[in-house]
Amino acid sequence: MTTAVEFQKVDILFGDDRQKAAALPLVDAGASRADILAETGAVLGCAGCDLTVERGEISVLMGLSGSGKSTLLRAVNRLNTVARGDVTVHDGDWQANVVTCSEAELRKIRRECVAMVFQQFALLPWRTVAENVGFGLELAGMPAKERRARVMAQLELVHLSDWADKYAHELSGGMQQRVGLARAFATQAPILLMDEPFSALDPLIRTKLQDELLELQERLKKTILFVSHDLEEALKIGNRISIMEGGRIVQTGAPEDIVLRPENDYVRDFIANVNPLSVLTAWNVMRDVRDLENAGEGWMWLDRRRTTRFKLDANMLVVDAERNGAPAIWVSCDNMEKLPEDRPKVYWATAGTPLKTVMQAMHQSQTAPVALFDEASRFVGAIGIRDVLRAVIRR
Amino acid sequence: MDPLSEWIADRKIPIGRWGRDFFDFLTTNFAWLFDTLARFLAGILDSLVDLLLAIPPFLLVLIVAVLAYALQRSWKLALGVALGLAFIINQGLWKETVETLVLVVAAAAASMAIGVPVGIWAAHNRRVYQFLRPILDLMQTLPTFVYLIPVLILFGLGAAPGLIVTVIFAAPAPIRLTYLGITSVPQPMLEAGQAFGATKRQLLWKVELPAALPSIMAGLTQCIMLSLSMVVIAALIGADGLGKPVVRALNSVNIPLGLEAGLAIVVLAIILDRIARIERGSDR
Numbered sequence: 001m002t003t004a005v006e007f008q009k010v011d012i013l014f015g016d017d018r019q020k021a022a023a024l025p026l027v028d029a030g031a032s033r034a035d036i037l038a039e040t041g042a043v044l045g046c047a048g049c050d051l052t053v054e055r056g057e058i059s060v061l062m063g064l065s066g067s068g069k070s071t072l073l074r075a076v077n078r079l080n081t082v083a084r085g086d087v088t089v090h091d092g093d094w095q096a097n098v099v100t101c102s103e104a105e106l107r108k109i110r111r112e113c114v115a116m117v118f119q120q121f122a123l124l125p126w127r128t129v130a131e132n133v134g135f136g137l138e139l140a141g142m143p144a145k146e147r148r149a150r151v152m153a154q155l156e157l158v159h160l161s162d163w164a165d166k167y168a169h170e171l172s173g174g175m176q177q178r179v180g181l182a183r184a185f186a187t188q189a190p191i192l193l194m195d196e197p198f199s200a201l202d203p204l205i206r207t208k209l210q211d212e213l214l215e216l217q218e219r220l221k222k223t224i225l226f227v228s229h230d231l232e233e234a235l236k237i238g239n240r241i242s243i244m245e246g247g248r249i250v251q252t253g254a255p256e257d258i259v260l261r262p263e264n265d266y267v268r269d270f271i272a273n274v275n276p277l278s279v280l281t282a283w284n285v286m287r288d289v290r291d292l293e294n295a296g297e298g299w300m301w302l303d304r305r306r307t308t309r310f311k312l313d314a315n316m317l318v319v320d321a322e323r324n325g326a327p328a329i330w331v332s333c334d335n336m337e338k339l340p341e342d343r344p345k346v347y348w349a350t351a352g353t354p355l356k357t358v359m360q361a362m363h364q365s366q367t368a369p370v371a372l373f374d375e376a377s378r379f380v381g382a383i384g385i386r387d388v389l390r391a392v393i394r395r
Numbered sequence: 396m397d398p399l400s401e402w403i404a405d406r407k408i409p410i411g412r413w414g415r416d417f418f419d420f421l422t423t424n425f426a427w428l429f430d431t432l433a434r435f436l437a438g439i440l441d442s443l444v445d446l447l448l449a450i451p452p453f454l455l456v457l458i459v460a461v462l463a464y465a466l467q468r469s470w471k472l473a474l475g476v477a478l479g480l481a482f483i484i485n486q487g488l489w490k491e492t493v494e495t496l497v498l499v500v501a502a503a504a505a506s507m508a509i510g511v512p513v514g515i516w517a518a519h520n521r522r523v524y525q526f527l528r529p530i531l532d533l534m535q536t537l538p539t540f541v542y543l544i545p546v547l548i549l550f551g552l553g554a555a556p557g558l559i560v561t562v563i564f565a566a567p568a569p570i571r572l573t574y575l576g577i578t579s580v581p582q583p584m585l586e587a588g589q590a591f592g593a594t595k596r597q598l599l600w601k602v603e604l605p606a607a608l609p610s611i612m613a614g615l616t617q618c619i620m621l622s623l624s625m626v627v628i629a630a631l632i633g634a635d636g637l638g639k640p641v642v643r644a645l646n647s648v649n650i651p652l653g654l655e656a657g658l659a660i661v662v663l664a665i666i667l668d669r670i671a672r673i674e675r676g677s678d679r
Binding site: 077079106107108110111114116118120121123124135136138139140183187193 | 581583584586587588589590591592593594597601602605606608
């Protein structure tokens, strides 16, 4: 993987130069925002933020309002100036430090490398939809004819072709934000900054646009830095999530890391109300084969209650199964619905199977454990009912 | 009077004399400059008046009505404009109306030409605005008659001093409204411009000015109305137009003449206001 955006020890302060200079030592000492404000008059935006965004991933900055997430995002195209530290933007072989680069380089970054989607859409109401989408291209000096072709292609992408010559204010909120998306895509910048893009929309439209974004991302493979205050949203679209508090990043990790292994009480409180079924997979909850109880003669218990066991060969392939002492068949939980009810069954899942499907399989098989197979059908672990319960109530 | 007040009154600061000395200095040293400027401005205004008077009134009415339709897309307005102007012809005030029209349009154009750039400058630079604000207050509150006298001394009688007094009176409106329009452009719009790599100039032309346009246009209509309200005062220092019959009517207590000329000014005001009004079909 290659890096697209890199934050190194980024501090952002608001205030005049003297206040900022006075505040930096306090930032180093780990002082809180309130202390820094009281002592120096400077407002702490971000402190000591380190983050690497890989090319093609969706990295979510997550936190309550005032946590500094938008502030950090806006450092990438210098809408906020960085007091200390480096923000490096990579575009292919080219790279530039946003903090120190010249005006000309900054314009190149803004026109060609980094596009932005705003919370309040920030469309220009005196322009038509097509003119809004072509705004970035127009600033970069692209001729009108070429621009029109590019704009129409972008509108196609967000299903707004019929609205090209309407004015932005004639569209609904969801449609306006699609225009915002198309405007950002139009410059073909590889990096996309999204500052709470869906927060101003009602829940149904929000979900729909999240799905559309994920679908577009499948095809376009942009690098997206996404700010959100909604954990469900972050877990849904993020490949990586950074939780921020008081201007500092408190934990960075994959969505299931955040849910299963919160590093401190702040993160724990944060995830307390999130539905774990939306992030967890079979892999996250299984007990490894090495931790399972041996039943002798090549047999192995799948559960602590000793209701179900597999007989494994040397390659860890299942050769026989037993459930409550009677021979059983082992079947994939992907085609749960179509199977006859006649014989005892043991379902198996793969690493990426959602926890919800695993739970359904358990329900179908009268709480039998679910086995976990890898791509080569080798037995790697098992999920008992207690494993599921523990993951759901997070104990 | 008490001794303290007497003491203060005895030491009168000679502001009036200083002012006179200053204008004496200007007239003795720069008379040629003011004369040239006055002749130049009067030349432009007179030739414009001559040009418009050379067109048959009926044709000019038609042109103005067509212009009204072109700008506002309304048959009703075009018809109203034609009827209003026909009324003026009917009252025998056509020549005066054309003179006033030229003065008002020229003053409004000059005020906008000064006001919009100054307003933009003030909006982008706090210091400029702080410096400008008391001057604008002064321009708008100082009684017109006070600066009528020095302008009269510097430029003599005629259309040129009329134009200058009108501009002094009318220019603060476009300056203030342009300033207001530019400073109230929503922050997200400015950031959208910056985020997509706009230069300062692009930001001005593609974001700030279009966003401020309704406010700037309000400045234009205000500017026209303020110019019209100066018509009578400009007539006092010799500017031709509808103000003259009003002044004459005042001096001779001539009710019919005052009424006719006054109505003509009102008709002209309504026509100019409706034509210059730009309302954007947006719900912002």
